[in-house]
Amino acid sequence: MAHPPAPLVTEEEIRHKVAELAATIDRDYADVDSLVLVGVLKGSFVFLSDLARRLTVPNRIEFIAVSSYGDRESEEHLGSVRLLMDVRHDIADEHVLVVEDIVDTGHTIAYLQRLLTARGPASLKLCTLLHKPDRTEAEVAIDYLGFTIPDVWVVGYGLDYAERYRTLPYIGELAAEDR
Ligand code: PRP
Numbered sequence: 001m002a003h004p005p006a007p008l009v010t011e012e013e014i015r016h017k018v019a020e021l022a023a024t025i026d027r028d029y030a031d032v033d034s035l036v037l038v039g040v041l042k043g044s045f046v047f048l049s050d051l052a053r054r055l056t057v058p059n060r061i062e063f064i065a066v067s068s069y070g071d072r073e074s075e076e077h078l079g080s081v082r083l084l085m086d087v088r089h090d091i092a093d094e095h096v097l098v099v100e101d102i103v104d105t106g107h108t109i110a111y112l113q114r115l116l117t118a119r120g121p122a123s124l125k126l127c128t129l130l131h132k133p134d135r136t137e138a139e140v141a142i143d144y145l146g147f148t149i150p151d152v153w154v155v156g157y158g159l160d161y162a163e164r165y166r167t168l169p170y171i172g173e174l175a176a177e178d179r
């Protein structure tokens with residue numbers, strides 16, 4: 001029987017942080033007509049949904065899905081990311097904010113920043129709820145950050161372990177014996 005993951009970031013802490021991030025983003029984009037929020041599937045769907053509903057700047061929601069090669073730890077595939085599903089609309093000349101649940105090694109975001117920059121957005125920024133600096137392999141600039149966390153296995157609020165726990169309302173640490 002798996003134990004409930006130990007809370008690392010509580011529901012209340014998340015709620016406050018999302019409100020704070022939304023206020024900052026609203027202020028920074030006060031002069032733009034429209035902001036394109038690009039959620040990175042699947043993990044970001046809960047954060048994106050809460051963040052977007054807090055924003056007052058007019059926004060459009062897009063999703064993109066990427067996958068790391070199954071065996072990313074191997075030398076050959078280190079850092080390899082591939083596109084599974086693209087955004088639906090052109091982002092040229094648009095203000096784009098990529099919304100992630102977590103920046104871990106940084107490879108996913110490094111890939112997305114290259115991919116989306118090549119399409120000529122008016123601006124491209126990143127908002128991530130979580131960052132694990134101890135795991136950095138590719139340096140990426142984070143414009144809006146929720147929480148810096150240690151190198152532990154986190155689940156909940158969109159994040160999974162083998163597709164479980166995504167709907168847990170808080171960020172929890174999964175014990176080694178439950179993996
Ligand atoms: C997670 C997370 C990020 C990525 C970060 O996605 O949602 O997209 O990993 O890792 P990185 O910084 O090491 O590249 P995952 O591949 O687990 O897919 P999922 O969101 O569909 O669960």
